[in-house]
Amino acid sequence: MPVMAADHVRGDARIRRGGACDRPPGRPVVHCSGGHGARRGRQRARSATTPTAPAGRGRRAVIKAERKAGGPVLGDGFGEALKECWAAGGKAGHSYATVERDDGFLFTTDVAEYFDELDEHERHEQWVIKRAGGRVLDVGCGAGRHAIALAQRGADVVGVDTSPGAVYVSRQRGVRVLRGTVEEQGDDIGRFDCILLLGYNLGLLESCQKAPQLLSGLARKANVGTRLFGNSLNPAMTSHPDHLRYREENRRQGRLPGTSRMRIRHKNLATDWFDYLYLTPEELGELVVGTGWEITEIETEGQSYAVELTLTQAGRRSPTSV
Numbered sequence: 520m521p522v523m524a525a526d527h528v529r530g531d532a533r534i535r536r537g538g539a540c541d542r543p544p545g546r547p548v549v550h551c552s553g554g555h556g557a558r559r560g561r562q563r564a565r566s567a568t569t570p571t572a573p574a575g576r577g578r579r580a581v582i583k584a585e586r587k588a589g590g591p592v593l594g595d596g597f598g599e600a601l602k603e604c605w606a607a608g609g610k611a612g613h614s615y616a617t618v619e620r621d622d623g624f625l626f627t628t629d630v631a632e633y634f635d636e637l638d639e640h641e642r643h644e645q646w647v648i649k650r651a652g653g654r655v656l657d658v659g660c661g662a663g664r665h666a667i668a669l670a671q672r673g674a675d676v677v678g679v680d681t682s683p684g685a686v687y688v689s690r691q692r693g694v695r696v697l698r699g700t701v702e703e704q705g706d707d708i709g710r711f712d713c714i715l716l717l718g719y720n721l722g723l724l725e726s727c728q729k730a731p732q733l734l735s736g737l738a739r740k741a742n743v744g745t746r747l748f749g750n751s752l753n754p755a756m757t758s759h760p761d762h763l764r765y766r767e768e769n770r771r772q773g774r775l776p777g778t779s780r781m782r783i784r785h786k787n788l789a790t791d792w793f794d795y796l797y798l799t800p801e802e803l804g805e806l807v808v809g810t811g812w813e814i815t816e817i818e819t820e821g822q823s824y825a826v827e828l829t830l831t832q833a834g835r836r837s838p839t840s841v
């Protein structure tokens with residue numbers, strides 16, 4: 520889910536997207552704080568990818584406590600919003616999701632954008648669709664808009680998504696989808712000619728620590744020559760004071776400045792908190808070093824950009840979680 524938090528306004532003004540933060544001049548491009556060791560414990564405790572609610576009885580206790588306190592119920596907020604929109608024909612004006620950042624910044628979007636036809640996609644995403652093909656893995660496929668556009672152009676697409684609601688909707692729309700993360704898929708999923716991280720899903724790279732693991736894991740679903748397409752907002756292009764403040768706090772906490780810690784709300788539901796990463800192309804270039812991927816093309820559109828990475832060699836890093 521894009522943070523959708525700022526000053527990027529799409530042509531129809533239906534969607535505002537925003538990024539995280541600027542990098543001050545003179546700083547290293549990728550500044551993973553040297554203080555990681557000291558801070559890691561605290562950061563982990565707050566990490567969004569570490570579920571904030573434990574499994575089983577502990578999880579039920581958290582849900583019960585939130586209900587009692589009148590807070591949101593832990594659940595598939597994004598997927599339920601997609602289901603609601605799908606039931607209304609995928610049309611605008613029926614279903615909304617709100618991104619809540621951990622500084623309290625809120626952004627609401629009409630989820631009908633996730634049902635857009637190809638000619639309604641942002642131009643840099645259309646650029647990707649024209650280049651992708653063959654056997655395609657769509658990571659975080661949502662309601663399947665990119666998978667469908669590519670299948671219509673003759674590609675053989677497999678989606679993966681962690682949201683039960685997204686899996687339900689994209690299957691209803693004819694997309695072959697597997698539930699879960701890429702890391703959870705076995706070798707029988709095979710290897711792909713193209714991999715997609717669209718809808719700003721380069722954000723799933725999450726952090727300096729997670730990015731090489733995910734990229735190396737994706738390299739194992741790929742062959743030399745496979746292309747990975749993703750998009751991001753360039754976080755160095757915002758001047759919004761809330762985001763500038765957030766950037767500074769990220770730095771103070773030892774996180775990349777474009778990190779956005781957030782959860783998705785829909786009605787009384789809220790997902791777990793998670794980290795989503797907005798990167799400058801330079802930061803991305805540094806994060807891919809040693810993973811086997813190289814940036815081969817970039818297409819910019821205002822604050823947004825799409826990137827093509829090509830797998831030039833088997834990944835060398837030894838991931839711990841993939």
Ligand SMILES: C[S@@+](CC[C@H](N)C(=O)[O-])C[C@H]1O[C@@H](n2cnc3c(N)ncnc32)[C@H](O)[C@@H]1O
Pocket residue numbers: 520521597633658659660661662663664665679680681682685699700701716717718719720723
């Ligand atoms: C912003 S939406 C983008 C959906 C789609 N790519 C699009 O642009 O229409 C992000 C999607 O990624 C899924 N997602 C989040 N984390 C994921 C993960 N680790 N692995 C697979 N899917 C994930 C979410 O459930 C959601 O459907």
